[in-house]
Amino acid sequence: GAVVSQHPSRVICKSGTSVKIECRSLDFQATTMFWYRQFPKKSLMLMATSNEGSKATYEQGVEKDKFLINHASLTLSTLTVTSAHPEDSSFYICSARVQPDTNYGYTFGSGTRLTVV
Amino acid sequence: AQSVTQLGSHVSVSEGALVLLRCNYSSSVPPYLFWYVQYPNQGLQLLLKYTTGATLVKGINGFEAEFKKSETSFHLTKPSAHMSDAAEYFCAALSGGYNKLIFGAGTRLAVHP
Numbered sequence: 001g002a003v004v005s006q007h008p009s010r011v012i013c014k015s016g017t018s019v020k021i022e023c024r025s026l027d028f029q030a031t032t033m034f035w036y037r038q039f040p041k042k043s044l045m046l047m048a049t050s051n052e053g054s055k056a057t058y059e060q061g062v063e064k065d066k067f068l069i070n071h072a073s074l075t076l077s078t079l080t081v082t083s084a085h086p087e088d089s090s091f092y093i094c095s096a097r098v099q100p101d102t103n104y105g106y107t108f109g110s111g112t113r114l115t116v117v
Numbered sequence: 118a119q120s121v122t123q124l125g126s127h128v129s130v131s132e133g134a135l136v137l138l139r140c141n142y143s144s145s146v147p148p149y150l151f152w153y154v155q156y157p158n159q160g161l162q163l164l165l166k167y168t169t170g171a172t173l174v175k176g177i178n179g180f181e182a183e184f185k186k187s188e189t190s191f192h193l194t195k196p197s198a199h200m201s202d203a204a205e206y207f208c209a210a211l212s213g214g215y216n217k218l219i220f221g222a223g224t225r226l227a228v229h230p
Contacts, residue, residue: 034218049216095161
């Protein structure tokens with residue numbers, strides 16, 4: 001089945017540093033990937049839509065300069081949290097839509113728990 | 118704008134009891150509908166989805182959901198709860214022409230002996 005691999009699963013970083021999260025489609029090509037943020041006991045908030053070879057589309061209220069998204073290939077999208085602060089601590093999840101659409105629909109990575117200290 | 122409403126942020130059932138998790142959507146055009154399950158510190162796993170065709174959809178782990186256009190609902194059910202069903206469940210919708218999922222707030226299911 002369609003699998004999305006997300007790394008790292010957990011990361012702790014110091015305030016002011018940058019952190020990169022990778023999302024790879026293992027057995028299919030993902031022209032579009034999505035990045036979500038999930039606060040504790042909350043639903044998933046879509047941050048941005050990542051399109052291979054073009055600029056990402058950010059949702060309203062999401063700082064594009066803080067959350068840098070790169071989708072340089074059909075199997076890899078990255079989210080870089082720049083100059084991280086404690087309020088950026090959260091659970092980040094990537095997702096990809098399997099094309100052509102099959103019973104898999106959207107498939108999700110296992111998430112990254114970011115803690116900024 | 119499309120929205121997804123999940124009634125009940127927490128549902129608690131006894132092992133072996135019926136599970137019913139409620140989901141309603143608001144859309145002028147019936148969307149594609151999904152149910153996902155999330156275990157702690159993990160991503161989302163697709164339980165089932167409705168696109169077209171049969172309105173009663175069967176998914177993994179014994180779950181099923183019925184699309185009712187007249188009620189704009191897509192409730193998730195399972196005849197007999199198992200301890201391993203304890204998790205967070207999300208209903209989501211995707212409208213034709215859009216390329217992103219809209220999630221409900223989630224329902225935490227607890228199963229007690």
